[in-house]
Amino acid sequence: MSELRIYQEASAARAEAAYTGYEDIRRALDKIGVGFERWEASKQLDTEASQDEVIEAYRDAIDRLMKAYGFKSVDVISLYASHPQKEAMRDKFLHEHTHDDFEVRFFVEGEGLFNIRKDGHVYAMRCAQGDLISVPANTTHWFDMGPNPNLKAIRLFTTPEGWVANFTGDNIADRFPRLEAPHYTAG
Numbered sequence: 001m002s003e004l005r006i007y008q009e010a011s012a013a014r015a016e017a018a019y020t021g022y023e024d025i026r027r028a029l030d031k032i033g034v035g036f037e038r039w040e041a042s043k044q045l046d047t048e049a050s051q052d053e054v055i056e057a058y059r060d061a062i063d064r065l066m067k068a069y070g071f072k073s074v075d076v077i078s079l080y081a082s083h084p085q086k087e088a089m090r091d092k093f094l095h096e097h098t099h100d101d102f103e104v105r106f107f108v109e110g111e112g113l114f115n116i117r118k119d120g121h122v123y124a125m126r127c128a129q130g131d132l133i134s135v136p137a138n139t140t141h142w143f144d145m146g147p148n149p150n151l152k153a154i155r156l157f158t159t160p161e162g163w164v165a166n167f168t169g170d171n172i173a174d175r176f177p178r179l180e181a182p183h184y185t186a187g
């Protein structure tokens with residue numbers, strides 16, 4: 001289930017607000033410049049769908065974003081609980097960082113938790129199947145795929161180098177709920 005929780009940066013214990021409705025989430029993220037959309041596939045995909053089949057199913061929406069933002073390339077990543085390096089892969093993006101490029105993810109399957117720090121608040125956006133999130137360049141954030149990742153996502157890039165993570169060195173991510181926290185695993 002998609003859910004946005006908004007915390008004061010200094011107070012991870014309690015969220016100030018929580019939204020699950022699409023329009024509420026979209027409006028709250030729009031205020032901090034983060035794009036949020038929900039896409040429908042043009043045809044049903046099974047778990048074994050190839051990268052080309054996934055891209056083809058969402059071709060119209062991908063083309064629209066590529067034109068609007070000047071993205072040059074697109075790919076599909078898949079990460080599952082059976083991945084031998086799942087812990088290392090999870091850990092890498094659990095530290096606060098920025099990129100020189102947009103970070104755009106469309107969740108074809110599964111889920112992931114984006115935490116965006118902006119204006120003294122942390123926006124914890126749990127993305128689910130059908131959600132597209134677009135985090136602008138130079139925005140501080142971290143990402144949790146959970147201890148047992150279940151994730152198939154389309155990524156859009158303007159440059160291959162743009163998605164290198166610049167770590168801030170701040171340990172803020174350690175203070176905020178992870179994807180396996182009780183209120184996240186409950187639903």
Ligand SMILES: [Fe+2]
Pocket residue numbers: 093097098099103141142143165
């Ligand atoms: Fe990132």
